[in-house]
Amino acid sequence: MSSRFPVALVLSIALATPALAQSNVAEGLWSYQARYMIGPIPAGDRGQYCVGPDMSQSSFDQLFNDINSRCRITDSELTPGGYDFTLQCAGGPDGELEGRLQVGADTAVLNATGWTGTASENVPVMLTATAERVSSSC
Numbered sequence: 001m002s003s004r005f006p007v008a009l010v011l012s013i014a015l016a017t018p019a020l021a022q023s024n025v026a027e028g029l030w031s032y033q034a035r036y037m038i039g040p041i042p043a044g045d046r047g048q049y050c051v052g053p054d055m056s057q058s059s060f061d062q063l064f065n066d067i068n069s070r071c072r073i074t075d076s077e078l079t080p081g082g083y084d085f086t087l088q089c090a091g092g093p094d095g096e097l098e099g100r101l102q103v104g105a106d107t108a109v110l111n112a113t114g115w116t117g118t119a120s121e122n123v124p125v126m127l128t129a130t131a132e133r134v135s136s137s138c
Contacts, residue, residue: 026106027056028136034129038116049131050138060085060101087114094118097125106133 033046055063060083061073071089078084082102089095099112110129115122 026133026136027051027053028133029138030131031134032129032131034127036125036127036129038125039123048134051133052138087112089116095122095125097127099127107131 028051030049030051031047032049033044035042035044037043058066061076065072068089070091071087073085074088075086076083082100084100085098087097087099093116095114095116097112097114099110099114102109108131110127110131112125112127114125116125117123
């Protein structure tokens with residue numbers, strides 16, 4: 001997990017709905033904003049992302065597993081409060097995030113905490129992100 005990991009997470013997941021089934025994500029242009037801390041260092045990112053037909057038909061687990069070839073969902077559950085997940089990465093840098101994604105019709109909110117680094121020396125990671133569909137086309 002690099003310092004860009006949280007942004008990739010937002011882009012890959014915050015734009016989808018129900019886990020383990022086809023998502024109903026609305027295709028189009030989404031605007032996102034992320035705030036995160038890696039250790040004591042605050043950072044953030046914002047931008048726009050086009051959701052095409054392939055992404056709109058993916059499950060949460062598929063989207064998470066596409067973030068990085070070294071990262072995989074190890075636990076996930078669709079609850080009334082959202083999609084709860086554990087994402088683990090191995091093979092350098094290592095890390096783990098536990099979080100919840102809540103999705104509405106044209107909005108999404110992601111909150112996650114975890115660590116990055118090595119199993120013996122790790123740095124805490126905290127992430128908050130939002131996404132909103134701003135146009136039905138890119």
